[in-house]
Amino acid sequence: MSNSSLVTYSRLAKWYSPRKGKISKIAIHHMAARWTAKNCVDFFARGSRYGSSQYCIGYDGSIGLSVPEDKRAWTTSSIWCDEQAVTIEVSNSIAEHPWPISDASYKALIYLIVDICRRNGIKDCTYTGTKEGVLQKHSWYAATPCPGPTLGALFPKISRDVNAMLKSGAPIPGISASMPVSSGGAKVEPYFAKVTVTDLNIRKTPNGEKTKEKLGLNDVVKITKESDGWGYTEGKGWISLKYTSKVQGVASTPTPALVTDALTAWIAKHHLKIGSEGELVGGLQAFLYARGYKISIDRKFGKETDDALKKYQISQSLDGDGIVGQKTWRAIFKEG
Template sequence: MEKQTFIQTVGEAARKDMEKSGVLASLTIAQAILESGWGTSELAQNANALFGIKADGRWSGKTYSKETQECYDGVNYTTVTALFRAYSSWDESIADHSAFLHTGNRYAAVIGEKDYKTACYAIKAAGYATAPDYAEKLISLIESYGLTAYDGDMQKEETIMSNSSLVTYTNISSHKNSPRNHAIDTITIHCIVGQWTAKQGCDYFATTDRECSANYVVGKDGSIGLSVDEKDRSWCSSNAANDNRAITIEVASDTKEPYAVTGAAYNALLNLVTDICKRNGIKKLVWSTNKSDRVNHRNGCNMTVHRDFANKSCPGTYLYERHGEIAAEVNKRLNAGTGTENPAGGSAMYYVQAGAFSKKENAEAHAKALKAAGFDTMLKTFGGLYKVQTGAYSVKANADAQVKALKATGFDAFVTTDGGSAAPTPSYIEYTVKKGDSLWAIAEKLLGDGSRYTEIKALSGLTSDTIYAGNVLKVPAK
């Protein structure tokens, strides 16, 4: 079980229990993590016991026998065999944990305490565990994973902003403002223009002289790096106001249009965005193809892109055309609908279609002409055709206004409720070898990683590393 899943599973049970027992949910979750090793311990797996409570003479339920270590003198550990309480479920274990703390007056200082640090020191002082640094370990877990979010009205202190537990590498950049001046309510996804790992991306932001960074980096292999803490504002989107309210995410990508990303990176991105939304109280992602809606956060829109604030193509066509898909998948995981619903309660989406073509190259040419006229476009497939759309709206009047604007500039268009799906990206692109090229150099240039030359070699059917000027090679699109 992933760490964030464990926190969510135990957290909800602990929060409900807290309402009855008065035991801080954050304390319960931290103890469960520490005592059960994130649910992987022998007791957690074989006895549904998250807290390692001994089965003394007061216990009449199921038991489980195992060896454990105790520290009686504050320095040395002794291995002993002990009986532990066993349960039918983790929820039962959580409920008994609180009941155990309510027994007698021993843990009276823990019950009803609203400050998590005080509660942690109180439970250690009462003799719950013999480890000398037990309280400090609990506090570290609570602060590292933002567990006070589950305390709700019980918490005395402001919730500590946490970082994602999905992170596999951390290298904090100095290119930031600390702290951010706005609550997190927006997601901004970028393409990093290079098939990098999370480590490569984080190391770059930590060492470059360029004034740039991001909160997270998603690598080509699905790795996730932390470059700027969520509590701080990254320097990512060429707009301070946006970066102060947004979590910015750089995703490894190809180095040229459509700046495609790998399947591993895309899946990791979905997991990361879902986690960010859950921890920061973003109940639903809303995407709009209308730039004005995005930058002004109208109609509930809370996804922005770099091209909104600077003359850039970022996040590239590949990710830009999948923002609606990303919102829908994340919202499904959040149980929040598709991300294309009318914030006022309606469910229909109105798409403005400006052309339909049997050949993709013709659709792309038409989209290019529309972009030159100032319209954002998306290429969709539906009914065997490539369809060029210039907007998606929850209010039909807004779609009608877009049609009117298109016709005023000489383009035909109409409103449809058939959204279609993002047009597939070719599995490869063609590259004509130039004098002085090598397979390694081509892979470095086009894929951001010279070691991927073997993929070009295999895709092009080469039997050796020798290439000549004028050869046409097939280069992976991802």
């Protein structure tokens, strides 16, 4: 068993056990704190609490290793789960309800899970909403709100984003160079590249022997694989991508949802306004309450919440429209 090379800080936790089984699950927790990976890894190393986690992801997207994957971390209140799982603690961007996480943490989480799946032979990173799936929630095993309402609601999206990368074979930024390139590069979502020099050699392998063919200025080719700055074009060979520019808006297959747009996509599906109900409304009410708006936290978005929200929006120089959309959610999730 190996560990992720995405890790930038590692220090062994005080509490962990040997692992007997194979890794087939991934348990995602939230820290209920705003920490860097180092803060969290150091916390588990001190061992003042009987707990640990394989990986820790900071609000800044940093990734730390606390318990190597060949050991069992004490994270999920269940030996059954921890025995089969790689566990990950994700920092919150604000340490209070609704326990948001930053875009940087989300992106790091997706890349880390893709890496864990690839190294451990998990081909389909399922979220079934039950213990049978790959993705696991702490709240299924103990009386805890972990992973919190925001991260908890993202589980189906995490499964989709990870599977899109697993299926396309897309490289993970930061470790693509160390990936095996036995078949000559890693598959990428096909795109078109336009040549920006008068003569561009086509080679048999990345930076290898030249073929007889060349490309000329403004030639457009389809790239299906990449390796360290080199792109493969079907039936021809490898070209240096340095002398090309990506052609925008032409793709042979639909582009998978961009991981960087995770927050935008999430917000698009979670607009709150008068008449909305549920956990997120409760979170919004608690957020407003904590800022001095003395409203009841009943998870129902009524007139009282509407009035308080409009005042809050105006205090943040937002339109006082009473709708929690892209700008207002971002103001609420704002770091620091």
